[in-house]
Amino acid sequence: MGDTSPTGVTVRTERQDDDAAIDVVVASAFGQRDEADLVRALRSSTAWLPQLSLVAELDHRVVGHAAFTRAHVDGVPVLALAPVSVIPDAQHRGIGTALVEDGISRARADGESLIVVLGDPAYYGRFGFTAAAAMGVSGPFGPIVEFQCLPLADAFPTGTMRYPAAFRVDDPA
Numbered sequence: 001m002g003d004t005s006p007t008g009v010t011v012r013t014e015r016q017d018d019d020a021a022i023d024v025v026v027a028s029a030f031g032q033r034d035e036a037d038l039v040r041a042l043r044s045s046t047a048w049l050p051q052l053s054l055v056a057e058l059d060h061r062v063v064g065h066a067a068f069t070r071a072h073v074d075g076v077p078v079l080a081l082a083p084v085s086v087i088p089d090a091q092h093r094g095i096g097t098a099l100v101e102d103g104i105s106r107a108r109a110d111g112e113s114l115i116v117v118l119g120d121p122a123y124y125g126r127f128g129f130t131a132a133a134a135m136g137v138s139g140p141f142g143p144i145v146e147f148q149c150l151p152l153a154d155a156f157p158t159g160t161m162r163y164p165a166a167f168r169v170d171d172p173a
């Protein structure tokens with residue numbers, strides 16, 4: 001955690017003055033404002049966990065960001081991973097992997113029991129994420145393979161996942 005990888009990238013917890021740089025990174029990674037606005041909304045909500053808002057620095061420049069925020073499965077606290085962003089000219093160098101792996105390590109050290117993510121199984125599978133439905137976790141999107149989870153403990157909650165309100169996903173629960 002917080003180490004410098006062989007690629008020269010450092011992953012660390014965000015600082016208060018990182019807001020603007022994170023906003024630029026998220027908007028440039030996705031090529032639109034939606035996810036950057038989501039980060040802003042999450043940051044001003046009770047779901048925001050500053051210690052799990054992680055930035056990747058390369059040559060003292062913020063080039064990546066990952067947010068793990070507070071969600072719930074049947075009322076039990078879990079983590080939602082989203083969004084993960086790496087600026088286009090720094091992609092494919094392992095920075096996204098370093099951010100997600102660092103966050104998983106921190107979450108495990110914090111005693112978290114489950115991380116949920118909506119994303120491509122080809123990407124998140126490398127970290128151990130598997131289809132949430134098969135693990136007994138349902139979400140607002142139905143049983144799609146992109147809805148995945150990573151248990152961090154033998155005992156983890158099952159049931160219905162509720163995203164933080166800032167995600168504005170319909171919740172049939």
Ligand SMILES: CC(C)(COP(=O)(O)OP(=O)(O)OC[C@H]1O[C@@H](n2cnc3c(N)ncnc32)[C@H](O)[C@@H]1OP(=O)(O)O)[C@@H](O)C(=O)NCCC(=O)NCCS
Binds near residue numbers: 030087090095097119
């Ligand atoms: C997804 C993202 C965070 C990955 O960051 P990265 O630093 O390029 O990732 P890494 O270098 O650790 O891993 C790259 C590998 O991930 C895979 N990958 C990258 N983006 C992917 C995607 N959207 N879906 C599936 N696989 C993807 C590639 O196969 C790549 O492997 P390769 O380098 O051998 O070709 C980055 O591409 C990004 O910001 N994309 C735009 C935003 C986005 O889609 N975020 C994810 C959803 S929240």
